[in-house]
Amino acid sequence: MSAPESTLLQSWHDNAQAWIEAIRSGAIESRRQVTDQAILLAIMGRQPERVLDLGCGEGWLLRALAERGIEAVGVDGDATLIDAARTAGTSQVHVASYAALAEAQVDIGRDYALICANFSLLHQDIIPLMAAMNALLAPGGALVIQTLHPWAVAAGDYQDGWREETFAGIAGQWQPMPWYFRTLSSWLNALDMAGFRLTSLQEPQHPQSAVPQSLLMIAERR
Numbered sequence: 001m002s003a004p005e006s007t008l009l010q011s012w013h014d015n016a017q018a019w020i021e022a023i024r025s026g027a028i029e030s031r032r033q034v035t036d037q038a039i040l041l042a043i044m045g046r047q048p049e050r051v052l053d054l055g056c057g058e059g060w061l062l063r064a065l066a067e068r069g070i071e072a073v074g075v076d077g078d079a080t081l082i083d084a085a086r087t088a089g090t091s092q093v094h095v096a097s098y099a100a101l102a103e104a105q106v107d108i109g110r111d112y113a114l115i116c117a118n119f120s121l122l123h124q125d126i127i128p129l130m131a132a133m134n135a136l137l138a139p140g141g142a143l144v145i146q147t148l149h150p151w152a153v154a155a156g157d158y159q160d161g162w163r164e165e166t167f168a169g170i171a172g173q174w175q176p177m178p179w180y181f182r183t184l185s186s187w188l189n190a191l192d193m194a195g196f197r198l199t200s201l202q203e204p205q206h207p208q209s210a211v212p213q214s215l216l217m218i219a220e221r222r
């Protein structure tokens with residue numbers, strides 16, 4: 001793991017409690033208004049029997065899928081978040097870093113109809129992880145990624161590179177989180193290099209917002 005990548009994962013250890021409170025109190029408006037619904041619709045649209053939520057955090061999406069009759073398994077690198085997911089009712093959850101998953105060091109099941117990553121691909125070296133996820137999909141399976149829309153967050157600097165999130169505006173004690181900004185073509189190249197074919201690209205947007213709230217990509221195994 002590179003230095004910024006281990007700082008990134010460490011920031012989730014530091015921020016786990018604040019994140020649980022933020023998600024469970026609905027503190028992030030764009031999630032409440034747009035992006036939670038967008039990822040649920042994208043997943044439900046494929047009617048998958050079994051889903052892996054990569055970087056599941058405290059597990060809100062696992063619970064939302066289970067309520068809709070979909071078997072959902074979660075994996076995340078932070079043990080506090082996984083404990084919170086388990087306590088909230090999801091039994092199939094695993095603690096594993098992306099580095100361990102990329103090297104297939106942890107058994108998290110296989111033959112998934114769909115793997116989703118909701119705002120959880122924040123590091124630079126995503127291709128080995130995505131290729132490892134490709135190998136866990138059943139034939140015809142899909143990867144659904146929702147992420148920050150690069151044009152909405154570029155802030156005049158449209159090139160791949162590390163940035164910093166301070167969580168300003170969300171109540172709680174936060175440590176800054178390094179995250180890797182990726183242009184649209186960089187996302188599409190990464191999918192291609194990991195053996196995926198893009199089948200849908202969406203830009204979920206609130207009608208009263210001038211910019212999209214996220215970029216949502218659906219890709220199938222090639």
Ligand SMILES: C[S@@+](CC[C@H](N)C(=O)[O-])C[C@H]1O[C@@H](n2cnc3c(N)ncnc32)[C@H](O)[C@@H]1O
Pocket residue numbers: 005008009012023054055056057058059060061076077078081096097098099117118119120121122123
């Ligand atoms: C913004 S949160 C999203 C959580 C969840 N998907 C959601 O929608 O609420 C990013 C998640 O990615 C996980 N994550 C980030 N880097 C990781 C790494 N290197 N290995 C494992 N998990 C990681 C964090 O622990 C965190 O739960």
